[in-house]
Structure formats: C-alpha cells, structure tokens
Amino acid sequence: MFNLTEEEIERYSRHIILPEVGGAGQQKLKEASVLVVGAGGLGSPVLLYLTAAGIGRIGVIEDDVVDLTNLQRQVLHTTSDVGKPKVESASETMKQINPHVQVDVYHERLNKDNIFALLDRYDIVVDGVDNFPTRYLINDACVMKKKILVEGGILRFMGLIMSIKGGETACYRCVYEEPPPPGTVPSCAEAGILGAVAGVLGTLQATEVLKIVTGVGEPLYNRLLQFDAEELRFHEVNARRNPRCPVCGEKPTITELVEYDHSCEIQAP
Amino acid sequence: MNADGSPEMLELNESAPSRGSGGVIELVVQGRPCLYDGDPDLGSLLEYRGENSLYVNVRINDEVLDQRDFENVPVREGDRIDFLYFMGGGLFVQPDRRRN
Ligand SMILES: [Zn+2]
Numbered sequence: 391m392f393n394l395t396e397e398e399i400e401r402y403s404r405h406i407i408l409p410e411v412g413g414a415g416q417q418k419l420k421e422a423s424v425l426v427v428g429a430g431g432l433g434s435p436v437l438l439y440l441t442a443a444g445i446g447r448i449g450v451i452e453d454d455v456v457d458l459t460n461l462q463r464q465v466l467h468t469t470s471d472v473g474k475p476k477v478e479s480a481s482e483t484m485k486q487i488n489p490h491v492q493v494d495v496y497h498e499r500l501n502k503d504n505i506f507a508l509l510d511r512y513d514i515v516v517d518g519v520d521n522f523p524t525r526y527l528i529n530d531a532c533v534m535k536k537k538i539l540v541e542g543g544i545l546r547f548m549g550l551i552m553s554i555k556g557g558e559t560a561c562y563r564c565v566y567e568e569p570p571p572p573g574t575v576p577s578c579a580e581a582g583i584l585g586a587v588a589g590v591l592g593t594l595q596a597t598e599v600l601k602i603v604t605g606v607g608e609p610l611y612n613r614l615l616q617f618d619a620e621e622l623r624f625h626e627v628n629a630r631r632n633p634r635c636p637v638c639g640e641k642p643t644i645t646e647l648v649e650y651d652h653s654c655e656i657q658a659p
Numbered sequence: 660m661n662a663d664g665s666p667e668m669l670e671l672n673e674s675a676p677s678r679g680s681g682g683v684i685e686l687v688v689q690g691r692p693c694l695y696d697g698d699p700d701l702g703s704l705l706e707y708r709g710e711n712s713l714y715v716n717v718r719i720n721d722e723v724l725d726q727r728d729f730e731n732v733p734v735r736e737g738d739r740i741d742f743l744y745f746m747g748g749g750l751f752v753q754p755d756r757r758r759n
Binding site: 519520521522525543544545548549550565566614616623625626627628632634 | 689690716723725741744746
C-alpha cells in the first residue's frame with residue numbers, strides 16, 4: 391500500500407498509529423525534502439527530530455567547525471567532534487539515528503550566489519542561523535521563490551518562531567523590516583543563551599515542519615510566537631502581511647537579493 | 660494577572676526613574692493586563708519595564724510603529740502593547756535607531 395518497508399513501519403509505528411498521520415502521512419515525510427540552514431543551537435534539535443521522523447532527504451548547510459563552547463546547547467555534536475566540520479559531525483549523528491534518511495551536506499556559507507540553487511532542491515527551509523545578514527537573505531529568497539520557511543531565533547532566555555509561506559503569508563520583514571545596518575553598530579557582544587531554550591525553539595521548528603509536510607493542524611502562519619523561559623510563557627502576536635513590507639508588500643523595494651555586511655560578526659569577541 | 664484575573668500592578672524595574680504623576684492606567688502588555696502609573700509614553704514604559712529600547716520593535720494595538728522615538732509615542736488606557744524582540748541567534752547584534 392505504502393512504499394514503506396517492514397522495518398520502517400515498525401520504526402515509525404508511533405507516528406503511523408496517530409490517525410492524523412497514519413501510513414499516508416509517514417509516506418509524505420519520506421517523500422519530503424528539507425533544507426536546514428545551520429547545524430548549531432537550533433539546527434541540532436531540528437536535525438535530530440527530522441531525522442528521527444523519517445524525512446526522506448535533509449540538506450544541512452553550515453561552514454563552521456565544532457567548538458567546545460558549542461556543546462552546551464548544540465546537542466548534535468559531541469566532545470570528540472571538537473574541531474570537525476559541523477556538517478560532518480551532523481551527518482554522522484543523523485545516519486546513526488536513522489540510516490534511511492539521505493543527508494546532503496554543504497560545508498559552505500549560504501550566500502546570494504548559492505541560495506536559489508539550493509532552495510530549488512528542497513520543499514521546506516528551516517532557519518537556524520546565528521546572524522542577521524543570513525536571516526534576511528533566507529527570508530527574501532524564500533519570498534522570491536515562494537518557499538515555505540520555518541523561521542526561528544533565540545537570545546538569552548528567549549526565542550521566537552514563525553512559519554512563512556513565501557509570498558502568501560507574513561514574512562520576517564513584515565515584522566522586522568530592516569536588520570541593523572552595518573557600520574552603525576559599534577560592537578557586537580555575546581549575550582549568551584540558555585542551552586535548553588535552543589532545544590525548545592528548535593523542537594518547535596521541527597514540529598512545524600512535520601505538521602506542514604503531513605498537513606496536520608494549523609501552521610504558525612501570520613503569527614509570531616515568542617517564548618520567555620524566565621517566566622515560562624509563550625506570547626503570540628498576530629503578524630499579518632505588512633503592506634509596507636520591502637520584500638512582500640504592495641510596492642516592494644527589494645526585488646533582488648541583498649546581502650548585508652557580516653562585519654559585525656567578525657568584530658565579535 | 661492576580662489569581663482572581665484582575666490586573667496586577669506592573670512591576671517597576673529597579674533602575675527605572677521614580678513613578679510618574681499621570682495616574683494609573685490599565686494596559687495589556689505582552690498579552691497580560693496590567694496597571695501602569697508611570698509617565699504615559701512608550702519610552703517611559705520601556706524604561707519602567709527595564710526593556711532596552713534598542714532591542715525591540717513595538718506594536719500598539721497590532722500596528723507596527725514606524726518610528727523609534729518612543730518617548731513621543733503616547734500610551735493610553737486600554738492599549739495593547741507587544742514587544743517584538745530582535746533575536747538573531749546566539750550572536751547578538753544591537754539594532755540601531757534605524758529611522759532616525
Ligand atoms: Zn513581508
């Protein structure tokens with residue numbers, strides 16, 4: 391009936407038993423392809439859960455190597471991975487969790503020259519980056535290519551998540567029109583992040599992907615959800631499309647990709 | 660919110676200036692009803708709560724403010740105020756006063 395082996399049916403039995411998912415939903419997961427940008431704090435739980443869930447093909451793009459300071463939250467990597475490219479460590483862990491998943495690794499930085507070609511290869515994009523220039527690049531490209539993007543951000547004890555159907559629902563710029571312009575910011579500092587907060591937000595991002603692929607429930611479209619771990623509260627903000635949005639508004643001023651300066655990061659301690 | 664659902668007095672941040680003399684108004688801040696007795700402008704409210712005005716976009720009654728001179732934005736009885744924090748990831752970049 392479905393293109394699932396005996397082993398897969400057993401492996402995914404707790405999905406299949408959910409009437410909303412069933413064999414048909416599991417089959418959709420197997421046929422799906424997802425690009426995860428960043429294999430760090432958010433990327434770790436996203437990749438772990440998408441792999442375990444049996445997404446057929448997962449792309450991981452990340453140019454960084456594993457550092458000791460990553461291990462407090464980037465649970466995809468282990469102590470023995472320090473110094474290794476994160477994509478390598480990620481794909482090793484993923485293959486151990488679920489050998490059925492095809493993992494495409496890109497040990498490079500996402501930029502305006504490679505992003506469109508990459509987006510073409512995947513159904514859904516998950517943003518797990520740690521900087522504003524790449525965040526805006528991904529948003530704009532997903533709006534232009536009408537891709538589904540699950541956006542996420544974390545800082546200190548807080549996080550945000552928002553799902554975006556490019557060109558149809560509110561995008562990141564509908565809420566945060568512009569990033570901080572380069573050169574006007576005197577310095578960048580590590581503000582810190584409680585490791586488990588990355589786990590909360592990344593797991594929510596993975597949940598959104600699984601829902602969108604299987605068609606279960608309502609995606610977080612036109613809504614922005616903020617998480618505050620200190621008070622353990624979620625706060626949802628209605629984020630409908632902004633007619634003034636520079637990329638998806640009535641008179642878009644951004645019609646080709648812009649890449650903001652990364653200089654800020656370089657100055658970071 | 661108090662246990663009975665009535666609004667609570669907004670907690671004063673330690674470093675905020677003394678309370679204003681504008682009387683008490685009821686606001687809905689981050690989805691929670693609260694009473695506020697500081698100066699009735701957004702800049703004072705941010706300071707009162709200990710929010711750094713550089714880190715947030717603000718929406719009042721679902722409208723995104725297209726200005727960042729928050730001290731010139733009045734807050735009125737019943738306003739629904741949401742703070743949209745800039746969260747870039749582990750790395751923090753200070754948003755600037757981009758429209759000034
Ligand atoms: Zn938009």
